[in-house]
Amino acid sequence: MTRRVAVSGSVLAGFTALAVLCTLSVWVSPLARLPGEPGVGAFDPYNSAWWLNWTPFAVTHGLNPFTSNYLNYPTGMNMMWNNGMPVLGVLLWPITAIGGAVLTDNVITTASFALSAFFAFVAIRRYVPTRFPALVGGLIYGFSPYMFAQGAVHAQQIAYAMTIPLAFLLVDEALIRQRMRPWLLGLLIAALGIVQFFILEEYFLTELLAAAVLTLILALSRRDQIRVRLPYAVRAVGTAAIVVGAALAYPVVAVQLHGPARVVGNVRDPHVWVTDLMNLVVPTSTQLVAPHWATAVTQHFSGNLAEWDGYLGIGLLAVAAGTIARSWRQPVVRAAGMFAGLMTLLSLGPYLHVGGTQLPIPLPWWIPAHMRYIDNIQPNRLMVFAFRLGGRPADPTAAAAVAAGVDTGVLHLGGGEGDSEERGCLHGAVPVRLPTGRARVADGQWDALQVNRCRQCARCKRRGPGLPGGDLADPCLLWAVFSAAE
Numbered sequence: 402m403t404r405r406v407a408v409s410g411s412v413l414a415g416f417t418a419l420a421v422l423c424t425l426s427v428w429v430s431p432l433a434r435l436p437g438e439p440g441v442g443a444f445d446p447y448n449s450a451w452w453l454n455w456t457p458f459a460v461t462h463g464l465n466p467f468t469s470n471y472l473n474y475p476t477g478m479n480m481m482w483n484n485g486m487p488v489l490g491v492l493l494w495p496i497t498a499i500g501g502a503v504l505t506d507n508v509i510t511t512a513s514f515a516l517s518a519f520f521a522f523v524a525i526r527r528y529v530p531t532r533f534p535a536l537v538g539g540l541i542y543g544f545s546p547y548m549f550a551q552g553a554v555h556a557q558q559i560a561y562a563m564t565i566p567l568a569f570l571l572v573d574e575a576l577i578r579q580r581m582r583p584w585l586l587g588l589l590i591a592a593l594g595i596v597q598f599f600i601l602e603e604y605f606l607t608e609l610l611a612a613a614v615l616t617l618i619l620a621l622s623r624r625d626q627i628r629v630r631l632p633y634a635v636r637a638v639g640t641a642a643i644v645v646g647a648a649l650a651y652p653v654v655a656v657q658l659h660g661p662a663r664v665v666g667n668v669r670d671p672h673v674w675v676t677d678l679m680n681l682v683v684p685t686s687t688q689l690v691a692p693h694w695a696t697a698v699t700q701h702f703s704g705n706l707a708e709w710d711g712y713l714g715i716g717l718l719a720v721a722a723g724t725i726a727r728s729w730r731q732p733v734v735r736a737a738g739m740f741a742g743l744m745t746l747l748s749l750g751p752y753l754h755v756g757g758t759q760l761p762i763p764l765p766w767w768i769p770a771h772m773r774y775i776d777n778i779q780p781n782r783l784m785v786f787a788f789r790l791g792g793r794p795a796d797p798t799a800a801a802a803v804a805a806g807v808d809t810g811v812l813h814l815g816g817g818e819g820d821s822e823e824r825g826c827l828h829g830a831v832p833v834r835l836p837t838g839r840a841r842v843a844d845g846q847w848d849a850l851q852v853n854r855c856r857q858c859a860r861c862k863r864r865g866p867g868l869p870g871g872d873l874a875d876p877c878l879l880w881a882v883f884s885a886a887e
Contacts, residue, residue: 412536413519416543420514423544424507424552431507432500436553445554446506452483454502456490466490467656481602481657482664484557488599506556513559514552518543520566527570528733542566545788546712549687554707561604562785564597572612576619579633587640594645603778604785611744611786618739622732667777671770674779675750676711677702677757682718685709701757710784711748741787748783 427434435446451472459466466487470477480487489509490497497505522539529535542548543563551558571590574581581589598605620627657663677699684691685699685706702709713721725738751767753760769775 408532409519409523412522412532412539413515416518416522416539417511417515419544420511420518423514423549424511427507427510431504433503435503435506436510436556446556449484449486449556450502450506452480452485452487453490453493453497453505455480456485456487457494457497460491465656467652468661473662477662479656479660479662479664481652481660482662482668484555484601486557486560486600488596489560509556509560510552513556513563514543514548516543517548517559517563517566520563524566524570527573541717542788546685546688547710547784547788550685550707550710551782553687557601558604558782558785561597561601564593564600565608565785567593568597568608568612572615575634575637576616576630579630583633583636584640586637588644590637590641591644591648594641595648598645598649604782606775607778607783607786610747611740611783614743615736615740618736618743622735664777669777669779671751671766671776671778671780672759673703674708674781675703675752675754675766676745676748676781676784677709677754678749679756680709680711681713681745682715684712684714688712698756703754703757703759704781708779708781710781711745744783744787748780748787750780 421428424436427436435450455469455471456466458464459469466485467480468477469480472478486509489505493505493508496508518539521542522535525538526532526535529538548559548562551562571586571593574586575590594605597608679698680702683695683698686696687706687709699709721738721741725734728734729738746764747766749764749766751764751770753762753764766780769778770780
């Protein structure tokens with residue numbers, strides 16, 4: 402036990418050191434810089450930091466943490482339609498109180514890389530005979546192209562990614578191992594689910610989809626086990642559903658669906674935010690090896706750089722395909738391969754995109770793309786689940802091949818076309834102080850903020866949470882910058 406703890410501690414320390422190295426550009430000045438890629442989701446980090454500051458401010462002032470009219474006054478904003486991460490705002494409150502929400506956001510980003518890799522290592526270790534394959538699998542997941550692309554501007558996405566391996570362990574317990582008492586397992590599933598929901602609701606919903614896909618794969622591959630294992634799974638999942646339903650009834654029903662400033666219609670076009678088929682093998686500028694010809698291809702993809710999450714590389718695909726073919730009779734390998742393939746297929750969106758061109762070839766995601774509320778999910782982000790299972794080497798040989806550098810584009814340590822002067826895994830850093838004058842927002846909107854004017858009002862004289870560190874504490878001025886108003 403002591404040796405196991407020591408090894409795990411060493412692995413976590415190593416992942417943490419690598420995560421700090423990859424986010425070094427913000428740690429040069431962690432109170433005054435946020436990660437960001439110029440021109441790509443430029444205001445998303447500020448959105449994240451503001452909401453991290455809003456949650457403790459609302460709690461200490463007796464305000465509803467799920468809504469706010471300190472922005473977009475008097476209509477206000479609905480946090481349930483934004484990415485507020487209230488659970489992290491509460492858990493990391495001491496850091497925010499000491500150093501501000503910019504520091505908190507940087508801690509979340511860095512810790513998400515390290516903990517995603519570590520939790521994946523722990524989960525994979527359950528299925529492999531030695532630590533080395535688990536170590537490589539943790540690296541592939543925690544420092545994948547997906548994590549680097551999203552980590553440049555979206556702390557929420559990579560923060561949620563660190564919880565997915567834990568969810569996988571609970572699903573494994575519910576469907577396969579079934580050693581824990583069902584009610585206790587149900588409570589653990591519910592607790593993790595509630596935390597996940599209040600990190601990023603979109604991923605919570607897609608994780609339910611991923612769990613359903615995995616359950617279907619396991620059921621079809623082992624029909625003889627359904628009757629034996631179904632009662633336990635129903636009791637555990639039923640307990641979790643009751644607890645989660647009770648906990649989320651108010652924020653979902655009262656605030657998101659019937660509350661103020663709620664979104665009507667589609668926010669994100671599912672035909673745009675997809676994984677291009679060529680993205681699977683052509684590296685973007687977030688990769689260490691990204692030749693000019695490759696970036697010339699990827700710049701035509703729909704969406705933006707932060708959402709081009711599908712790069713696996715020919716090497717990793719070859720290793721994965723070879724491993725699956727060689728070990729197809731192993732249930733774990735077969736299920737992992739089928740799951741990764743299906744999640745990749747779903748991430749391609751409702752129609753096939755090749756080199757930025759949408760072809761008239763409908764794909765399975767066409768059905769969810771025409772369902773109310775579900776149509777706001779960005780299918781490209783489903784690739785995080787493909788990296789979770791598809792990136793898990795099933796034997797030491799495959800792990801060694803990956804570790805030897807078959808896929809040389811997994812880590813981005815700076816360089817590449819379009820980098821800012823600050824070098825690092827996250828393409829430079831954006832200074833916290835917003836430029837004066839008019840600020841433009843990509844796509845003409847900022848999440849659910851769909852307004853075009855700011856009225857000076859008495860509320861401006863009240864000191865809201867503003868931007869952490871005292872910058873732009875005037876709520877209307879902050880709104881004006883975010884909404885591209887004068």
